[in-house]
Amino acid sequence: MVPRRLKMLFLATMAASLGGCSSLGPKPWEKDLMAQHEMQVDPYPVLTAADDHIYFSKEASSGGRGFAGGGCGCN
C-alpha cells in the first residue's frame, strides 16, 4: 500500500484544484508560455517511450507517467 500520508497529500492536492478555485492559475491572456511545444508535459513521446522501454527492461518499476496509449504498453 502507498503510505497513507502520501495518499492524503495526493487527494488534498486534487481536491484543492477541483474545488472551483478559479483564482488559482493564470488568466487566458497569461498563457503565452504554456503554448510552447516544449512546455507540454511530454513534448517528445517517442523519446519518452524508448527511455521507458529501457528502464522497464532493466528495472522492476514501470509506468506512472501519462495516460492513454502513450504510456508503456510493455508491462
Place this chain on the structure above:
Amino acid sequence: MSAALLAASLPAVTEPAAAQTYDYEYGGENNNFGPGFAYSQLDAALLVYQEAGGRVSAIEPTTNLTMHAADGRQLSLGAVADAVSGATPNGAVPSNLPQNFVTPIKAHGSTATITGASGGSTIIQLPPTPGQLATAALGRQYTVPANMLPVDKGFHDHRAAFSLGWSQPLGSITDIGLGGGYSRESDYQAITANTHISQNFNSSNTTVSLSLNGELDSSFPFGGIPTPLSVMNAQWKTTTTRDKTQLGFVLGLTEVMSRRWLMQLNYAFDQQSGYQNDPYRIISVVDPVSGEPLQSLYENRPQHRQSQSIFWDNKLDLGPAISDLSLRYFRDSWGITSKTAEFSERINLGSAFYFEPSVRWYQQSAASFFHYYLVGEQPLPAYATSDTRLGAFSADTFAAKIGFNLNKRSEFYIKGEYYEQNGNGHPANAFGQLKQHNLFAGTKSAIAFIGYSWDFH
C-alpha cells in the same frame, strides 16, 4: 498520405532569418499548427543501446504519425522494431571453477541435422525421453570459465510492435479516446487495449483524466516452459505456452499553476495475473560449506502482482531555460518499493539550437523472493529469483540532448545517455568461495538516440 504530399511537405533546411524567432506558438501567423488547425506530425527516431562487457546490444527504430483534425479529433499510428543480441546473465553465481549449463538445441519435432554449435557452445547427447529417438535427443551445453559472471551468449531476438489510437471531444467532454497495440517477438506476444477520458476545468487550467489499460501476454519460450524450481535441463518441455493478463488505471491531474509553471500528478494502479517468470533464468544452489554452485534451478515468481505509483512532474519556464523535475514513488505486492527523480534543463541557444542536459536517479528495494543464491540442504522456498532486475540497487543516468530547429515545422535531435546500476556485490551473509566474487550483475550501458520530427498539412 500520398507520396506527392509527403514530398511537398519535406522542409528545406534553412537558417531562420534574424528577424524571425523560433516558436511553435499556436495560432501563429506563419505556421498553422496546433489546436484549431488540421495538420499531421511525423516522428522518426533510432535508438542504439550497448551494455558494457560484451553484454546486450540493441537497435530500435521507431516511427509515429499523428493526424489532427481542426475540431480536435486525432488519429495516431505507431510502429517499433527492435533487434536485440548479446550475452545476458543467466542467474547463476560465479565460481572459482568452470561451470556447465545446458539448454534445448532445436525446435520440437524438427528432424534437421545439427552439424555444429554456435555461441561458444557444444552439442551434447542427452538420454532420450520414452518414445524419442536417440538421434533426436540433443542439447546445447556452454561452459563459463572460472571467476566470470555466468552469461548465456546465444541471446538474440527481433521484435515488431504496432499501435493505433483515436481520440476526440464528445459533447461537453473535453476528450475521450481508445487505443490498441500488438507486439510480437520470437518467444513473446503482447496485445494491449486502452481507453481514456479527460475533462478541463478552471478556464482549461485544470485537466482531470482517467485511463484504463489492459494487456494479454503470451510467453512461448524456446525449449518450452520449464517446471519452476526444477533442475536446469536440455529437454524440450511439454508445456509450450503460458499467459499473463494485466489490468490497470491511471488517474491524472494536470494543472497550470502559474504563467510559468505546469504541474502533473498521476496515480497509477496495476494488477497482473498469470505467468511472470523469466523462462530462461536460473538460480544456483550452492554447497552449504564451500559455497560452490552444485546445481541450477529454474526460477519461480508469484502469479499475482499488484502495484501502485504516484508520479509528479513540474515544468517551469524561467526565461532562458525550461526546467523539468519529476518524482515517482512505486510500491508493489512483491515487496519492491522504488523512488525515481529526474531533472532536465532545456537551454535555448538562439532560435536554432537547444541544449538539454538531464540526470535521473533511481533506487529500488529487492523483491521479497529475491536471493543471490539458494543454499543446499535447506528447504526450497515457494518463490525464488536471482534476477538483478528484482534485486536492490540504485541507478544513475546522465544524458545530454542537442536539438536543431530546422524551420518552424521540423526538428532534428540527438541524445546521448549513460546508465549505470550499482548494487551490493558482497552481501553480508556470503560465505565460502562466494565471498571472493562480485555477486551483483547489474548493467552499465551507453545509449544514443537520433530523432526527426516534422509537422505538415
